[in-house]
Amino acid sequence: FSTTNCRSIMAAISLSRAGPLPRLPPQLVTQSPAVQSAPLSGAARSTVAASVVALAARERRSVIARRAGNELTPVKEVMEVLKEVKDPGLGTDIVSSGFVGAIKADRITGNISLVLEVEVYQAEVEERLRSISWAKDVQVSVGSIKPPPSLPRPMPQMPQSLEKVKNIIAVSSCKGGVGKSTVAVNLAFALHKKGYKVGIFDCDVYGPSLPVMVRFQEETPRMEMYEDEKKQRHIRPVIHPETGIKLVSFGFVGHAAVMRGSMVTGVMSQLVNQTDWGDLDYLVLDMPPGTGDIHLTLSQICQITAAVIVTTPQKLSVIDVERGISMFGQLNVPSVAVVQNMSYMSMPNGEKQYIFGKTDAGFAIADTFGIEQVFELPIEPSVAVAGDAGKPFVVDETTAAAQEVEKLAESVIQEVAKIKDNRQQPQLTWDADMKVLRLLVEGQELGIDPRELRLRDKGAGGVTPPPAELFPEEIVEMGNYAVVIKWSDGVVQVAPHKQLIEGDEKGPMPHVQLTAAAA
Numbered sequence: 001f002s003t004t005n006c007r008s009i010m011a012a013i014s015l016s017r018a019g020p021l022p023r024l025p026p027q028l029v030t031q032s033p034a035v036q037s038a039p040l041s042g043a044a045r046s047t048v049a050a051s052v053v054a055l056a057a058r059e060r061r062s063v064i065a066r067r068a069g070n071e072l073t074p075v076k077e078v079m080e081v082l083k084e085v086k087d088p089g090l091g092t093d094i095v096s097s098g099f100v101g102a103i104k105a106d107r108i109t110g111n112i113s114l115v116l117e118v119e120v121y122q123a124e125v126e127e128r129l130r131s132i133s134w135a136k137d138v139q140v141s142v143g144s145i146k147p148p149p150s151l152p153r154p155m156p157q158m159p160q161s162l163e164k165v166k167n168i169i170a171v172s173s174c175k176g177g178v179g180k181s182t183v184a185v186n187l188a189f190a191l192h193k194k195g196y197k198v199g200i201f202d203c204d205v206y207g208p209s210l211p212v213m214v215r216f217q218e219e220t221p222r223m224e225m226y227e228d229e230k231k232q233r234h235i236r237p238v239i240h241p242e243t244g245i246k247l248v249s250f251g252f253v254g255h256a257a258v259m260r261g262s263m264v265t266g267v268m269s270q271l272v273n274q275t276d277w278g279d280l281d282y283l284v285l286d287m288p289p290g291t292g293d294i295h296l297t298l299s300q301i302c303q304i305t306a307a308v309i310v311t312t313p314q315k316l317s318v319i320d321v322e323r324g325i326s327m328f329g330q331l332n333v334p335s336v337a338v339v340q341n342m343s344y345m346s347m348p349n350g351e352k353q354y355i356f357g358k359t360d361a362g363f364a365i366a367d368t369f370g371i372e373q374v375f376e377l378p379i380e381p382s383v384a385v386a387g388d389a390g391k392p393f394v395v396d397e398t399t400a401a402a403q404e405v406e407k408l409a410e411s412v413i414q415e416v417a418k419i420k421d422n423r424q425q426p427q428l429t430w431d432a433d434m435k436v437l438r439l440l441v442e443g444q445e446l447g448i449d450p451r452e453l454r455l456r457d458k459g460a461g462g463v464t465p466p467p468a469e470l471f472p473e474e475i476v477e478m479g480n481y482a483v484v485i486k487w488s489d490g491v492v493q494v495a496p497h498k499q500l501i502e503g504d505e506k507g508p509m510p511h512v513q514l515t516a517a518a519a
Helices: 003-012 026-030 042-068 074-082 119-130 180-193 261-274 293-301 315-330 361-369 381-389 400-421 450-455 497-501 514-518
Strands: 100-106 111-116 137-142 165-172 198-202 224-227 233-236 246-249 280-286 306-311 335-340 374-376 427-431 436-441 444-448 472-478 482-487 492-496
Touching: 074 100, 074 111, 074 119, 111 119, 119 137, 165 180, 165 315, 165 400, 180 198, 180 280, 180 306, 180 400, 233 261, 261 293, 306 315, 306 361, 306 400, 315 335, 315 361, 335 361, 335 400, 361 374, 361 492, 374 400, 427 472, 436 450, 436 497, 444 450, 444 514, 450 482, 450 492, 482 497, 492 497
Parallel strands: 111 137, 165 280, 165 306, 198 246, 198 280, 306 335, 335 374
Antiparallel strands: 100 111, 224 233, 427 436, 436 444, 472 482, 482 492
16 A cells, blocks of 8 residues: 555545544544455554554654644654664664755645655655655665765764773774784784773774674674663673673674765764763774774874884885874874784794795884884684684784784883973974074984985985975874974975984984084
């Protein structure tokens, strides 16, 4: 029975349109001649009755609203109808989740059009829109919803759910397939072994890894959503029974992610905002590949304490990783450690076989960006076996990989302590009168010739002759160990603190006497 058939039944029952519609009992519908004469089973008659009752209730609400002088606009009426379409996994309606946009509705012409970001709901949305009494032409297109150009995209604020989380560590690579999830999960379990309360947030909606990396003896559990006494929605994370580590992943929702990019950002915000994280010492974020909206959103709403960068020996991985470090630098998130995964194989005689070549990619990244902590994870069968079994390999302390992750966890703890203590970092400033860079280190001030520093750039600036009148347009701190300098000729240089103070492979850094420079 279509909406037109339902209205015919309503008319046959002689419902008055002059005043508010009466409440319609289902028995009256099933006993009407229009339904009794139709070749329908008992179950089908009940379904038709439910459709007619729902339509009558909507029209009754519409009449009452008009009588009260607060009639819904066509667009708001469409939104109210679509709020009945629920996402079974998230437990919210598609309007609140931001899946619907560009709504146009006109009661006179009966035209309704909108954009839907998730195709799986299209049939139900069209059906509900056609049930609106004045709807004639319904057009639902599937596509990306863009915010109005005049309005900046709003970013979520720091959620209350994270108020008791002391430190948030992002494990990132910006390149898929380098073992980032393996490092994130084992880092979290290593921190737990040291006595800390830990949580893991799998931020990859399209390819969640956490349900595979951490398996359960029984079937995979599901995150649960509930409402508190204030009708606020909350998400109960999955709890690892042996350690108490809190686990949140879209893989624990129960269905695959079929959604567009902007919708994913909303899902991530919802998981962060509504999860009961509770009291945690460390929340480890397993970041997805790339440097897109998810990274920017999480970096801002989570107030990330520090980042751990994962790479492999290949140059292609290094290029993407460098972009990730630069992104975190722009977001004022210090990168405190580099992990080069799949670095070597341990031979029976104790030697290390670098099957991908001894590129020292991780050390090169650390040297370029002034990151002091570098760790090499070997290729070990135990790592693959543990991953397939859903048991973090760091639990077995005898393997070289486990021992290296233990060292990584200890370094993260130490680097976070430095950040929390707000220890005084070397300060680099420009003295325009003396045309010299001033470096303040532990109360001592040193001078650096700008041309000398520029020629030590490890990038393009090191091979590009600097102009005679070179000066820095901007100097910005980058994490714990480096500064970024934008020179007057457009070259951008990353200068590690160690290079400024001690020098590099080209030799000690020449320091200019400031008194002599002043003379």
